[in-house]
Amino acid sequence: MDHSHHHGDMSHGDMDHGDHDMGDACGHGHGHAMVFHSSVCQEILFSGWMTTNALELFGSAVAIFFAGVLYEGLKYFREALHARASAATGDSRVNITKSECGNNGPCGGTAVVKYTMLSSGHVVQTLLHFLQSTASYTLMLVFMTYNVWLCLALVLGLAVGYFFFGWRKNNVVDVNEHCQ
Template sequence: MHSMSFHFGVEETILFDGWVTSNWQGIVGSVVGITLLAAIYEGLKNYRDYLFVNASALHQGNGKCPPKQPSMSSGIHLFQTILHMIQIIVGYFLMLIFMTYNVWLCIAVTVGGGFGYWLFAWRKASSDITDCCN
C-alpha cells in the first residue's frame, strides 16, 4: 500500500483486485488503456452535448413544423439518461485511478482527457456550452 503521495512505481492495483501491475509492461498497457478510457469519456461528454443541442432545437421548432414538447418518458430522454449514468461511472473510475497517486496513471488520465477534448470538442469553440465540472 502506497502512502497518499505521488509516486513513480510500477506495482499498482487499479480499480479492481484483478487489475494489478507488477512490471513496466503492465503499467504501459494500463497507461494506454486509461488514456483511451479518458478520451472516450470526453467523446461521451461531447456526444451528450450534441444530443442536447439537437433535442433543444427540436423542442424549439424550425419554422416549418411546430415545436415538440419535451417528455420525461421519451426515448431520447431515456437514452440521454443512460449515457449520463455511464458518464458518471467512467468519470468516477478516472477519478479513482488518479487517486492511486501513480504519476504514470495520472498522466494517462490527463493526456487522455486532453486528447479526447482535442479530438471531440473542436466544434465547441463557437458554442456557449461550458463544463462546470467533469
C-alpha cells in the same frame, strides 16, 4: 498477534505476525500510497488489475489514456444529442417556449430543451448521464492511485479527447462535469 502482555522493549522483529497477509513482491497488501509515486507495481481499481513490471504499467496507462479520450467523446455525444433535440423545435417530445428563448423569435443554438419525463430523448440522456457519471468517478479513482504515470496518461487522454471533440462543443465550460 497477542497484545494482552506488556510490550516493553519488544521490537517489531519479535512480534508474531501469524497468518497476516504481508503483501507480495510488489508490496501489494500494504495499503494505498497517499503520495504521488512512480512505482511500476500498482493495483488499479480491482484486485485482479495489478501491474508488476513496466510493460504492464505501460499497457494500463495506454488503456487509461483511451478511457480519457472516450470520456471526452461521451461528453460531446451527449451535447450533440441535446443540440439535435434543440433543432427539432417541431418535435412533440421537445418543448421550447418563447420566454425561454427571449422575445426575439427562434433560439438558434441556445434553445432550452425540456423533455417530457418519459420521452425517449430524456431516457437516452439519463442513460448517457449514468455512463458519464460512472466513467467520471472511475477515472477519478484511477487518478487517486497517485501513480504519476497513470495520472499523466489520464490527463493526456482527457486533453487529447478535448482536442478531438472540444472544438465542436457549443459550451466551453461544462456545468454538468462531475469531477472538476
